[in-house]
Amino acid sequence: MSWHHDHKTKEGSMAHPSDGMAWKHFDSENPDFAKEIRNVRLGLCTDGFNPNNSNSIPYSLWPVFLTIYNLPPWMSMKDSFVEVSLIIPGGKSPGQNIDMFLRPLIDELKELYGEGIEVYDAYRKENFIMRVILLWTVSDFPAYAMLSGWSTHGRLACPYCMGDTNAFWLHAGGKTSWFDCHRRFLPMSHPFRTDIDGFRRSTSSLVGPPPELTGWEILEQFSNIPVVYEGVTHPKHKDPKFGKTHNWVKKSIFWELEYWPMLLIRHNLDVMHIETNVFENPFQMVMDTSKTKDNVKARKDVEQFCNRPSLHVSSGNNNKILKPKAAYTLTKKEHTP
Template sequence: MTKPFMFLTCLIPGPSNPKANIDVYLQPLIGELQQLWSEGALTYDISMKQNFVMRATLMWTINDFPAYDMLSGWSTQGKLACPVCMDGNKAFTLKYGGKNSWFDCHCRFLPHAFRRSKKGFTKNRVVKDEPPILNGEEVWGLVHNIPRVIDNAHTKLFGYGVSHNWTKRSIFWDLPYWKDNLLRHNLDVMHIEKNFFDNVFNTVMNVKNKTKDNEKARMDLAIICQRSDLELVPHNNGKMKKPKANYCLTSSEAKKVCKWIKELKMPDGYASNLARCADVNRGQMNGMKSHDCHVFMECLLPFAFSSLPDHVWKPLTELSQFFKGLCSNTLRHDELVKLGENIPFIKCKLERIFPPGLFDSMEHLPIHLQMMGDFKRTVKNKARVEGSICMSYLHRETTYFCSHYFKTISLFNRSQRNEGAKLNDVVTTTLSISNQLGRSSGKAQTHWLSDAERSAFLHSNSILEEDPISQTRIHGEFPEWFRAYAIDKENGVTDPNLLSLAWGPNSMVKTWHKYYINGYKFHTKAWSQGKKTINSGVYVKGVTGGGENDFYGVIQHIFELEYYKLPHKVALFYCQWSDPRRN
């Protein structure tokens, strides 16, 4: 969603948020949504040059887990915290840990031998099926008699925490179409992913005071599971000794992970500076934000924990791939169905490894998984966060409204990050290779092409489709044949683009250290020395005689070729290639 279409309707201070009473502040918004549905709003259609009545509907809300409580009316605290399973979950309270655990709550989602396993889970066989998911009509049948917050004082309902977790009837049910929506409240996957990652990462790294594998967890483990190798052992001094678990790294291994993160270079703009979070001496990561956890979970976790035993490493890698598939730019229905089928297996594998104390509500929510950043960047006074956001929003909204009355003024002329060449700056030709929306950056250097380089730079692929059988002959003979054929007037070649290619590029070319194209920044390997990020790696899917192959390379030089007669400038990355199939 872009800035002009983001509306700040209500801003609630965090320390004094109204919790369930948020419905009082949402009344104006709900009233406008009801009007948009029943009466509509007169809107001008610029394409048809006429007015029409526009009607709109609220599809769903997107929020983190605590906000789900305030908006939906189902409390996300206690053993009935899951708003999907409701009273059908099997969560229980740990005797020594004192917290609610969703351990062994996922075998019921599987037609699998895990149901009969007593050693890996809670010493009991699972016979129940997964809890049914209620549709909108069924949920409305449960809440229609529950009082609204705006009608009377907020009181705890009979049966709360035992048979249900309803605290109110949400004001969203006042919308006439709300019960017909397939989805009403969506959970923020980044919030769940960060909490899941923090628990798993701190447990594997054995971070003091943050790990879920503490002495109380081992005491609960002895009661719930049959894992004698992990139970506390009496020591000679009268204290209990905690045996090392195979899912925990040693102190030296944890320090190696932090050192690897400290020296790791990632593409520009892909992640923040993770090196600032790595504490090599203590062997732990500190101050990781949501996006840092997002990148680590989906890309780095399989490599960071590669020293773990296979039976531990594989489920963690599958968990990483689950979140990576769920957060991919393109989602297909069949892939989502497969993710939904795989996550119960992954959760059950993790339950056979980690103690019950690890599995709180955040570890349970992925079983159901199917833009505040712009506002946060406007904060200038951290002592008055809400005031800063409001003043910035009002200033931007007023400026944008006034801009409609000044035709020659545009508020959206700032160049985007890593922006290439403007469309108006590129001379369009019939050859796609010459229509690149890229731009060079930095100080140019001059390079004279040798005869061998000029021959290699003749773009035979722009003229002739590749035939795997004759590739050797094409690369060896086609450039000279094409040049002789094109300059022979008897052949009638008059297209200036073909003639320009036939003559080849100028011998004098410019070389650059950086180049921007398609929203990405590329630079040479030499330029990346001493930098915190690296953008010299490239990947190409090529077609050879044996079929499709993946090629990986590192940019050594960036050439900008110019051709005779026509103002063509073609950027060429000179790379050092490696074959992943060989050493």
């Protein structure tokens, strides 16, 4: 997709909000839909929160927002252009049952894409048949599982590597790790691929990345898995391949949209959680704060899987465990300029 602005106004503002609906109009994957530049592109966002503002009264309320991507960036995120399409009540997260609450919305999206609806363009002062397409969803990682149907827990949590992952278990940390899985995405001639000391001990990476599956190939993977509202959410007898070759728990309701397999990106992670994991955690580690992930358990796992003796923990007086300071952390004197 590409961006285009038909009506230039002073300082990037719009003469009328409906004028901004022509901002984005080209779609190489769906040229018929793109013929009408005012057809609407939507994004769906959801997350749970406690309206009581108190941990002593647990409650999880899930609003589902629709954002309009036709509008330019300085308008699309304004609260006046974000619609609360539905609110999911309940004392806890809806989990995989979220599809039952999304049913009315999906039915409307199917109708708006196929038949469209006659609307009035206040800027051009004319009626036209408007159609609507849902581009993707935006959520955190747990909600990603609820919306996509791919469980984000366990060794196969990555929805892109899917069953073709090199994740392994950290014995001291007690969790799954995807450390060193990234080398497979490098060019085959990259020197990191043959480095047996800088990553996992005595390990090279000579395999390529997992295959990029089309939407139709992904759909084939769970063609025999029922949707939530057709059966039991958590059957007593799970698929014996679950957690071994796949992590599908349901056929998401979004696959009822006829264009869903054609989309290149269906589910996105929101900026807030990317910021936490990509910036805050490394920052806390470099600053060597009490919130650092570089703890004793992590050092014990480093000793088991990596060739980095400078990071190994040792026993001091009274059997106290000593954790040597790492080269990537700052001293107290270096904390301030």
